[in-house]
Amino acid sequence: MFFFHVVQDGPRIEDLEGSDLPDLESAREYAVASAQELVANAVKRGKNWVGTFDVRNAADRTVLVVAFPPVLIVAEAQGALLDGTSHRRDVPT
Numbered sequence: 001m002f003f004f005h006v007v008q009d010g011p012r013i014e015d016l017e018g019s020d021l022p023d024l025e026s027a028r029e030y031a032v033a034s035a036q037e038l039v040a041n042a043v044k045r046g047k048n049w050v051g052t053f054d055v056r057n058a059a060d061r062t063v064l065v066v067a068f069p070p071v072l073i074v075a076e077a078q079g080a081l082l083d084g085t086s087h088r089r090d091v092p093t
Contacts, residue, residue, distance in 0.1 A: 001058040002027040004034065008051035024063055031055055031066040039068055 002021050006013040021027050031053045042049035055064035 003056045005054040007054050027055055028064055035066055035068050
């Protein structure tokens with residue numbers, strides 16, 4: 001069980017339900033995908049979403065922190081914009 005608390009300016013938004021995921025790698029993938037979705041929704045509304053996921057295990061220990069701004073960088077590095085389109089340019093080799 002992993003809990004994905006959102007930390008921004010102001011009070012932390014607690015994940016009270018958690019998600020039953022098999023391992024830390026699955027929790028990382030879930031956090032990155034969720035952060036991309038939050039950022040994409042904010043961008044569509046003309047907002048800037050900056051924050052982190054404080055990912056905690058069932059013992060309430062932080063096991064992972066995922067920052068939202070690098071999520072955009074990850075999406076760009078993979079060649080996909082948040083709307084699912086590609087922005088890669090063919091680069092001569």
